Amino acid sequence: AEDAVTTTQDDEESASNASTTAAAEATPAAAKQKKAAAKVTTTAKAEDAVTTEQEDNCKYDSWGHWSKCDCKANKHQRQRSVKEGDDCGNELDPRRLEVADCVAECSDCKWADWADWGECSQSCGGGTQPRMRTIEAQVGKDGGKPCSGPITENQTCNEVGCPVHCEVGEFGEWSECYPFCSGLQNRTREIITEPANGGKPCVNLTISRTCGNFCMDCQVSDWSGWTHCSATCDGGIRNKTRTETYVQRKRSAATASSLLELGLSGWGYEKMLNVRCSEAHHAASGDKLTPEQAEELCSADETCAGLYDAGCRGAGVVLCRKGFTLELEQGSCAYTKKEIGQGDACDDNLSVSETCNVESCPMDCEMGDWTAWTTCDPFCNGTQTRSRIVVTKASNGGAACGNTTDIRDCSNVCVDCQWSDWTEFTVCSVSCEGGTQSRGRSIKVEPEGRGKNCTGNNSEVQQCGTGSCPVDCV
16 A cells, blocks of 8 residues: 555656646756755655654545645645544644645736837827736736736827917008108018927018109209300310209109108209399398208298309308299309209209310510610700610510610700890980999890800999080170
């Protein structure tokens, strides 16, 4: 009977060892498991022998098969029942229950690989996306470890900011036309929200359109012919002139309204030569205005229609009231006020001058003044001379020099004194015995110049009646 039991036990041990060996070889520590299994078998045989010796009064059935190795406790067991005998122990009695060491891997729960991440809950700005996994192998009946951890998990996704599209406000008012006469005007709108993260950009922040305003441009006439040269030689001056006028500028856009209709102002001043505005329309002003000052005042004065510059000197310009007429005044300037907007004002010269007849003039001989005549020699009737020097010799065909000396006959007043004839002698003062009688003369011609004076007396006395007086007979 013991041999039969032993054989049965050996068979069971072989089966157990085979099972243990197979389980051990399924793990990386196969050699270790096999060694442990051999130890279990050896222990079991020793116990069988002891049991047989101690249990003569009890008979047992053959040992049952070893239980599956407990992977947690690394133990397995087998049992047998009592065939005969009393007091043979209960089911836990070592004579009926045998426990041995063993090695086995537990059949733990095993997760399958994670599935791919699912769709993100947001396309931008940060969302979440899930993924799942399933249990590939459940916990074995041998009591392996259950699966731990979640069956699903989430991660953040699409954390890049969402595209922010540009947002703009309403267009503002149109800008002023530039250039004023014919150009472009713009209007703009502000950015309310700047684009970001690849959002739609801001477009058409500014739009333009063609525009135009009433404008007149200054135009000048062709030049007149040259005036006569002011000199025939040595460089003279000659002039030519032209006139100004304002002409409305042509534009492709519709004709603009007059600035006066638009409530704006833009004035130009058409200049004319050799005229003035009628004196009755001169505006009284104590200031001596330049043309620029006068234009500024006139542009701001609705009653002013022009300017007058006496002598065209650019000083003392007078404002002309509405209704003036133009009058001729040689050398003066008048300006007519014109509505021109921002057209091209008249700023060209209306008169130009140039030198002419620049060849040298013939130079006549220039002589100094004559000296005084010399004294007449002889004084009363002779000759006298005078002289002069050459100051500039004649050149370029000029008149030759004359004589440097001059002689002329001369005479002076030389009247000699002349006596008149003697008068008759007066009657003798006595008839006898010696008396006197006289006679006289006067200067007939007084001496002049260097004439001789009269010589002698102007009276003389002589004896008379020198005879004896008769003596009568007494």
